[in-house]
Amino acid sequence: MHQFINVCFYRAIRLGKQTLLAAGLGLFILSSASAQDLTITEEAFGCILDWPKVRNTRFQHSDPEKLKEAMRIFRDSVPDVEYPVGTILQLVPFEAMVKHPREKFPNTNGWEFFFLDISKEGTKIADRGDDVVNRSQGVTCLSCHQPAARYDFVCEKGHGCAPIPFDDEKIAAIQKSDLRCKKH
Numbered sequence: 001m002h003q004f005i006n007v008c009f010y011r012a013i014r015l016g017k018q019t020l021l022a023a024g025l026g027l028f029i030l031s032s033a034s035a036q037d038l039t040i041t042e043e044a045f046g047c048i049l050d051w052p053k054v055r056n057t058r059f060q061h062s063d064p065e066k067l068k069e070a071m072r073i074f075r076d077s078v079p080d081v082e083y084p085v086g087t088i089l090q091l092v093p094f095e096a097m098v099k100h101p102r103e104k105f106p107n108t109n110g111w112e113f114f115f116l117d118i119s120k121e122g123t124k125i126a127d128r129g130d131d132v133v134n135r136s137q138g139v140t141c142l143s144c145h146q147p148a149a150r151y152d153f154v155c156e157k158g159h160g161c162a163p164i165p166f167d168d169e170k171i172a173a174i175q176k177s178d179l180r181c182k183k184h
């Protein structure tokens, strides 16, 4: 009898483990299903000089392979190709574009525009979404980036966007003046 109870006890533990395992597996599946659904907080941003660049544009992606792919699409100006979900692009410290799954922002193939408040203390998100207005020019980010739809809304040079009032030298100077860059 004693032994029987013991066996039952161990079975119960084993069962418990299996249940835990199954529950764990369920959680894992759930979390990987929503991994595509990227959450962007101010933690995603930092000193712009720490990010690799192609020409004027800085790149970030948590997956090094996807980072490489994003930089290649940009460098080779590949048309009709979407940047990997999770790509973050910045030209100046106070503006950013983040690529989500296209269902999230259908008007922009999934791109979310950000207007950021930068200080020595860090980054604050001042505005975000697909209809963010550029404060200095009073027009939406999208209105300028729309003509580059064939290049997944990335303007670069020669993709049809209205020009910004900064030349390459000025852009480099603005990047260097990023207040979050302590060690540079």
Ligand code: HEC
Residues within 6 Å of the ligand: 056, 057, 089, 090, 091, 095, 096, 097, 113, 114, 115, 132, 133, 134, 135, 137, 139, 140, 141, 142, 144, 145, 153, 154, 155, 156, 157, 161, 162, 163, 164
């Ligand atoms: C007056 C038109 C205009 C407006 C408004 C504008 N952009 Fe751009 N943007 C450009 C152009 C042109 C470039 C490419 C400049 C270059 O590489 O020299 C660019 C480049 C960028 C880049 C680098 C990737 C790329 O597309 O080349 C990001 C990121 C970006 N803009 C974000 C924004 C955000 C966010 C806003 C709104 C807060 C915004 N832009 C508003 C014209 C504009």
